[in-house]
Amino acid sequence: MxxxxxxxxxxxxxxxxxxxxxxxxxxxxxxxxxxxxxxxxxxxxxxxxxxxxxxxxxxxxxxxxxxxxxxxxxxxxxxxEGPQTGNVLLRRAQHRATDADAALPVARAMVAAKIANARALLRRHLRDYPGTEGADAVDRAQRALDFTARHALIAPDLDTLRGREGEAGHGYWQIFGHLIRNDESTFVFSGRNRRPPRDAVNAVLSFLYVLLSLDTRAACETHGLDPQMGFLHRDRPGRMSLALDLMEELRAPIADRVCLSLINRRQLKAQDFRYEETGAVLLSDNGRDTVLRAYQERKRSELTHTWLGERVALGLLPQIQAQLLARHLRGDIDAYPAWIWG
Structure with a gap:
């Protein structure tokens, strides 16, 4: 390993x-x-x-x-970056596999895993905070996510699949505020916003997603994959589509979990944020350092990989999933085994 x-x-x-x-x-x-x-x-x-x-x-x-x-x-x-590495035959296989029709099986697996892992985060909240305010809404949301994940696996085309992903995201972010157990006004969450983030919670989420995207991009390059050629995210100049694809199943268990832990444990305070005249909210130097430490700590925690059956550090998941995707593209395994947070 x-x-x-x-x-x-x-x-x-x-x-x-x-x-x-x-x-x-x-x-x-x-x-x-x-x-x-x-x-x-x-x-x-x-x-x-x-x-x-x-x-x-x-x-x-x-x-x-x-x-x-x-x-x-x-x-x-x-x-x-150094010189490009990797087998050109692997990249050719990747480019063929990311055509609209061919991309669907891998994209389905990624979206279904993303939704399932978001549901797992909600279920953990219900387990840790049973009977609290908003628990009924969280329970309804996790049931809806289960339904949507199952339908994502049978989506007939990429547009339908993206619609399922959007539907799941809407329901998830609608109740995300119920997962915050910190009553400070700084951490009121009314929905996902970005570019720029306009509240403290979104500032933390956006920063964590940047860190995670660096890890998934590095994983793509390590295993000889083209980080710009994705299965789910549409091609766009400069967009690291495959790195974003690999992020999807890791957002809730890594980034969202770190965000909630920092806020609920009151490790972040109001003074850990900067409020710009433009309306943007950014982490202060101290706030950024706090998030970086928590992110590194989360990456060191271990769990059993559902497909490999081995104990692995969470921080290795981008590398493992990129490697499994490369093996699928080479024909070593029949399907891409997206990671499900057990």
Whole structure:
């Protein structure tokens, strides 16, 4: 089983990263403040005004360590990548399989798993908070998601499937606020909004989805898949459609779960957010660091993979699912086994 590698998140303004022997050093104001063994890293994610030596960029490219530069809001600004790897025959198979008719079986599995995993999150809430306010609405929603997931598996075409996904998403976000057990006015949730997020809950969700998308994109590239050629998401210039596809079944168990845990455990406070004149709500420096720590901790937690039957770290799921998809495209397994949160 592949080892879960760490991600080095650099959030300090003006930090300078460089290679020092077998470690990656982070300098701030001319002094080395942190070091990380290079062989334990799979990604480096830099926020705001961060600099990196050309030698480190070259080393990371050769070592397969992906490097991403993000703006304050978490928007991806740039990536540093080495030469493309992977079997061209695999990519040809992927391109054939993502044609509208051929893409349907994989897309069905992804959407059904996404809905099933969202339902699992609601069921966990009902188990942990039985009889609380909103429990009846959550129960109705999880039953509706079960119905929609079953129908997603038999959708006759991609448009119908996307309609089922939208229907499930509407019902899920409609009751998401009932999952929040923090009565601070900061965390009132009235629906999903983004680009930019306009409340604290959506600010956390959007930031976590950026982090998760970096992981799924890296997984695609690791296993020789084209991250822009997806099964469910439509082609669009610059869109990482396959990375977004692989995210779908992981949103609720990783990103949404982290968001709810941080808010319900009161690890995030009102002062952990910035309110812009434009109406955008962003995480503060401290808030972002809190979310990053929780995200890393969640990725280290283990569960039994429903298809492999092995204990794996949650952070390995993007890699595992990308590998299983590649095996399906090569003809090693008959169908793509989407991950179901048991």
């Amino acid at each position: 592949k080892k879960l590698l760490n991600t080095l998140y650099v959030t300090s303004e003006g930090a300078y990263l460089h290679k020092d022997g077998e470690t990656i050093a982070v300098d701030i104001d001319g002094a080395t403040r942190a070091r990380a063994p290079a062989h334990l890293l799979g990604q480096i994610v830099c926020f705001r005004q961060t600099a990196m030596s050309p030698a480190l960029m070259a080393f990371a490219s050769e070592a397969g360590i992906s490097v991403a530069f993000l703006g304050y809001s978490g928007k991806l600004l740039a990536r540093v």
